[in-house]
Amino acid sequence: MPEPDFCARVVAACADDALVVGRRRHADLSALGRAGVAALAAGELADDHLPLLEEPQWLREGYARTRDLAEAGPDDWRYVISAVLALPRAVFTALGGFDASLVGYGGEDWDLAYRAWNAGIALRHVPNAVAWHDGPDAAGRQGFAEAKEHEQLALAERIPQPSVRGHGGVWRQPRTVVRWQVGEMTSSAQHACLLSWLALGDVEVRPDRRLHTPLARDPRVTFSGDDALLARAEFLVEIEGAIELCEPAEFLATLGVGPHEARGVAGARTRDRALGVAARPFAEGILMSLDPSARVDLEAQGRRP
Template sequence: MLTDVLVPGNRYDLLDEHPVPRPEVSVVVAHYRQPEQLARTWHALCHQTLRPVEIVIADDGSDPPPEVPTGGPPVRVVTQADLGFRAAAARNLGVAATSGEVLVFLDADTVPEPDFLERLTARVARCSDVLAVGRRRHADLTGLPPGTDPRTLPELPEPAWLRKGYAETRDLLDADGTSFRFVISAVLACRRSLFDDIGGFDERFVGYGGEDWDLAYRAWNNGAVLVHERSAVAWHDGPDWALRGGAGKDAEKDRERTRLAELIPEPGTRRGGPPGGLPDVLVTTEPGPGAALVASSLRDQEHHDMEIGDRWSPDQLLRARVRMRVAGPLPRWAVGAAVRALVDGDLATVVLRRGDTEVATACSTRALGRARRQPTRADVDGFAFGHADLELGPP
């Protein structure tokens, strides 16, 4: 049976004092026309120290589809039409065919080391909020027979940006609202409950890249604990995408950036673009005689990535970083200051006051998401995140 330890903020190191359950792991392997690579991945998954309860090969339209392997854990092949690179949709299709309580995502061109599953899922099994990313190392596996240890081959460079990101965040222990960029779906694990709660992979991502950052953003924004399990190693066949050749890579990267900016309101990702229908801040105003003045003050805010209303789509609720309820007019800097306090301090709420009067309350989606998945815990906000007041000064 899994445990469900609640930790403050992103303090996944506090999980290490708790026993490690043995989770029921379902592995979803994304695949497209890779029979030789899939054979290596399959052999490695059959020889794990933590045996998966099932393996689902999620095929993105190969013709012919992959054959069902034999001689290992229960396995299924699910396939979708070849309508372009649709890794997000393929992975969702694979998850729909699973029954395990913990999901592990691998790509067919990766070979996990024997203890990969055990190490990648250790903290996931302790805490339902954990989204864990393993370490992807690189070598040219061309012609390598299944069962041969990739560590015997010359190693290719790991992505410098990933190494730097993990070093600066102490393997994501010091993660913040920008650290979702260090989560890659080729070596990923989480509870099925967390995956379902945040809506799985977004199938609007068609073409290479972006769907893993988007999933990780929604996870963090809804209270997930990000973990880099550097001892959970899988070997990728060939160099990182950035070091591969091929025409059209710049255009492909531009498409990825555009899609991410549309869907993720984090300022460094949106890069000052218009909020469109997925704003950073969702604002509800109190009705009353001063409503017109309140609305005027909100239109004058320095933080522009916001929308006023009282009915929000599920997509908006998952992606906006902050929800505010406003009862009185605010100075131009107030919304931006509340957002910075919530995000920088990893807080649950900020109350905006004039003396003893509460003028507005700002709540982080991150705290609301974790509390939503912990319905029996009344102290999630205070224990995991905390609160602050912001004095507005005279009107």
């Protein structure tokens, strides 16, 4: 139940195409009776006249740490809850709205907020835009553990961050998408390059031509990629020619602090790319150029430290 000025405050905060979340407060509204609820709706009841229930501590801490989402980081879309959500219609439409394939409790707000964050949309919390929830937060309701398990597994399919899905596995939605302009090179050079990029693990590699290596049958290699997956991928990488990835973990850590590029390689968070953040050069040792005409000794390469 929104307070009288809730809509005005969240709409005002939607300027610059932001995604806005207000403050959800909890009370046992059934204890107020009809007259009490009407008085609350009119903004005529003070807190000391309300049967208050506890607000989620994790939300309060998250808003404080991020300065009401002004300093939101890659995982802070979790502080967007759809009970008090607002965003411009054009942004909602551009994002594709809520994922209607999510059935049952939870997940649709976090999924939308993650996609908004990835697209470069600003997140904002408006603490004085208040709406009341009749009853406790979800964690205080019966059957919450089962519902939360269902939500987590559904989001693991859709949000490709290790903090959501853990490490390991081959997913339809990859964390990183690598688009590769292969060019002319030997089969063994193709194999060596592809093997190095697959070491990213949660990745989809999209060569622009058929490859002459058994690794082309790896399910993470696709020659007709689904562009819908690009919007959800956390990292986007473009490579051209015979480029070998030497330090997969350091590569992703480097992109985590901003876009980087080198001759033949450009990589960034999807969000940073959407915002047009300037790229910096990669540190030495993360990438290596191969001679595309060389016959790579794969056995010797496998024995490399």
